[in-house]
Amino acid sequence: MTKEEIPRKAIYRLSIYHRCLQALEENSIETVSSKALARAAGVKPTQLRKDLAYFGQLGTRGLGYNVNTLAEFIGDALGRTKLQPVILVGAGNLGTALLRYRGFNKEGFEIIAAFDRNESKWGKKASGVEIHAFHEIKKFVEENGVRMVILTVPVEEAQGVANDLVRAGIQAILNFSPTVLQVPDGVVVNSVDLALELENLSYFAR
Amino acid sequence: MTKEEIPRKAIYRLSIYHRCLQALEENSIETVSSKALARAAGVKPTQLRKDLAYFGQLGTRGLGYNVNTLAEFIGDALGRTKLQPVILVGAGNLGTALLRYRGFNKEGFEIIAAFDRNESKWGKKASGVEIHAFHEIKKFVEENGVRMVILTVPVEEAQGVANDLVRAGIQAILNFSPTVLQVPDGVVVNSVDLALELENLSYFAR
DNA sequence: TTCTGTGAAAACCTTCACAGCT
DNA sequence: AGCTGTGAAGGTTTTCACAGAA
Numbered sequence: 122m123t124k125e126e127i128p129r130k131a132i133y134r135l136s137i138y139h140r141c142l143q144a145l146e147e148n149s150i151e152t153v154s155s156k157a158l159a160r161a162a163g164v165k166p167t168q169l170r171k172d173l174a175y176f177g178q179l180g181t182r183g184l185g186y187n188v189n190t191l192a193e194f195i196g197d198a199l200g201r202t203k204l205q206p207v208i209l210v211g212a213g214n215l216g217t218a219l220l221r222y223r224g225f226n227k228e229g230f231e232i233i234a235a236f237d238r239n240e241s242k243w244g245k246k247a248s249g250v251e252i253h254a255f256h257e258i259k260k261f262v263e264e265n266g267v268r269m270v271i272l273t274v275p276v277e278e279a280q281g282v283a284n285d286l287v288r289a290g291i292q293a294i295l296n297f298s299p300t301v302l303q304v305p306d307g308v309v310v311n312s313v314d315l316a317l318e319l320e321n322l323s324y325f326a327r
Numbered sequence: 328m329t330k331e332e333i334p335r336k337a338i339y340r341l342s343i344y345h346r347c348l349q350a351l352e353e354n355s356i357e358t359v360s361s362k363a364l365a366r367a368a369g370v371k372p373t374q375l376r377k378d379l380a381y382f383g384q385l386g387t388r389g390l391g392y393n394v395n396t397l398a399e400f401i402g403d404a405l406g407r408t409k410l411q412p413v414i415l416v417g418a419g420n421l422g423t424a425l426l427r428y429r430g431f432n433k434e435g436f437e438i439i440a441a442f443d444r445n446e447s448k449w450g451k452k453a454s455g456v457e458i459h460a461f462h463e464i465k466k467f468v469e470e471n472g473v474r475m476v477i478l479t480v481p482v483e484e485a486q487g488v489a490n491d492l493v494r495a496g497i498q499a500i501l502n503f504s505p506t507v508l509q510v511p512d513g514v515v516v517n518s519v520d521l522a523l524e525l526e527n528l529s530y531f532a533r
Numbered sequence: 534t535t536c537t538g539t540g541a542a543a544a545c546c547t548t549c550a551c552a553g554c555t
Numbered sequence: 556a557g558c559t560g561t562g563a564a565g566g567t568t569t570t571c572a573c574a575g576a577a
Contacts, residue, residue: 128546136526140505154558163507166558167548174560182554182559199530207525218424219521224505228522230529268532269525293532295524299430301343301369309531311524315425316434318501318517319413319475320342323436324405325515326474326499334568360536372536373570380538388537389577 131172135195137162138169142192154185205230206267210282211274212237212252215297219271220248232271234261238278259289269293276300283310337378341401343368344375348398360391411436412473416488417480418443418458421503425477426454438477440467444484465495475499482506489516 141161145153159169173179173191176198180186195201207225209216212235219225220232235252237243242252253261261267270291274282279298286294287308296302296312304310347367351359365375379385379397382404386392413431415422418441425431426438441458443449448458459467467473476497480488485504492500493514502508502518510516 130546132530133523133527136523137507139526140523141507156558161507163509165548168546170559171547171561178560180559183557184555185558199526201526201529205525205529214424214427218420221420222521224522225525228505228526230522230525269528271525293528295521295528299346299434301347301367303369309528311528313519313521313524315428315501315519316430316436317339317342317346318519319411319431319436319477320345320405320407320434321339322475322499322501322515322517323407323411324338336568362536371570374568376537377539377569384538386537387577388575389535391536 127175131175132199134162134164134168134172135199137164138172139192139195139199139201142188142195145188146192151188152185153188153191155180158186201229203229205269206233206265207231207269207271208233208258208261208267209235209250209271209273210237210255210258210286211272211278212239212242212247213273213275216271216273217247219273220250230269233265233267236261238274258285262289262291267291269295271295271297273297333381337381338405340368340370340374340378341405343370344378345398345401345405345407348394348401351394352398357394358391359394359397361386364392407435409435411475412439412471413437413475413477414439414464414467414473415441415456415477415479416443416461416464416492417478417484418445418448418453419479419481422477422479423453425479426456436475439471439473442467444480464491468495468497473497475501477501477503479503 138158141158155166155169159166162169176194179191179194207230209220209232216235220235225232232250235247235250236255236258237252238255243254245252268291270286272279272282272294276298279296279300280302283294283302283304287304293309294302296310299314299316302310344364347364361372361375365372368375382400385397385400413436415426415438422441426441431438438456441453441456442461442464443458444461449460451458474497476492478485478488478500482504485502485506486508489500489508489510493510499515500508502516505520505522508516
């Protein structure tokens with residue numbers, strides 16, 4: 122069972138299961154069946170079992186899954202045990218809104234710094250996060266072992282900035298610009314394209 | 328070639344192609360090969376051709392595709408010809424940031440109103456969009472023929488509000504809460520889960 | 534020759550059916 | 556009995572290989 126043979130989509134769903142398990146933990150529920158957990162996660166029970174089976178036998182037949190054990194196991198499998206430092210590049214509208222958003226911390230990610238090209242922002246803080254000069258990124262990334270970036274710059278700048286980030290040693294980019302970033306192998310990009318999601322919705326809503 | 332047999336993912340990619348074509352149009356490029364367009368969209372040429380082939384013969388063999396014609400065709404296929412009214416529910420951090428974000432308009436969507444539970448916000452405007460009382464949604468939706476919602480309320484409220492929206496006749500929800508919404512058949516949900524995207528990235532970044 | 538269109542093959546992912554613990 | 560684990564079947568999406576038009 123190596124990392125390679127687990128479907129991409131299964132990994133994605135694992136995060137969802139993890140969330141649902143956290144909710145169950147908060148309600149002091151100790152055991153859950155694949156049926157109940159699958160329902161909460163919006164998938165079919167067999168799929169949930171299959172996904173978990175990639176990692177071994179995690180449940181107890183006739184009983185179900187232990188909530189705590191399973192939550193911890195998935196957390197480990199996702200490499201989510203320790204806090205991951207993240208930087209944000211582009212402290213505009215969306216960027217500062219994301220700095221204010223507390224959802225990341227709760228899930229184990231900390232935005233430790235922001236970067237912007239606009240000199241007037243340098244040294245200032247937004248939601249407790251200091252905004253640095255853009256050209257300091259490379260040094261900062263190296264010194265702090267940063268691997269992940271949230272990219273919220275205007276479309277026109279996105280590819281150029283992405284190139285700089287790759288050069289600085291960044292391995293993963295969460296891209297909010299409505300463009301397809303070209304990056305070398307070994308660098309991962311997930312794009313959140315708001316207009317595209319709307320467009321997609323409008324197609325399927327009749 | 329009915330709507331039903333075209334892969335979901337192909338529809339999604341169509342939006343990407345559309346974007347790339349718009350960029351080409353702005354640069355006054357008249358013709359593009361599947362190879363070039365696929366590269367820009369981050370897919371393989373064969374996949375692009377297959378996707379387009381679902382809709383008929385759109386290119387010219389030996390030559391490529393006409394940028395204008397193809398852009399217009401895809402726009403039509405996506406039902407993107409006329410402006411779609413959208414409302415935003417939950418005028419908090421993320422909500423107001425999205426109101427400020429101009430990317431929607433450019434792609435043919437207009438946020439015509441915002442709604443919030445917080446009475447102190449009622450009647451105020453954020454980025455030119457008026458914030459209404461939450462209980463006015465149903466009436467507003469009916470009167471304005473609104474089918475789509477951007478949902479940016481806190482997690483705890485998300486499912487409850489979604490239920491209200493469905494009752495008000497909403498057909499599509501772009502959900503930003505980190506939870507899986509349960510909705511009846513006929514209602515479409517696309518979720519943008521920021522922490523989940525980060526988690527996913529962190530797994531694939533080594 | 535160049536580049537699209539497309540049936541067939543391959544890869545991938547989901548679901549089924551039931552074996553196997555508790 | 557109740558519920559998980561899993562090989563096999565089924566379905567969907569991607570890629571290949573090449574036919575066909577400009």
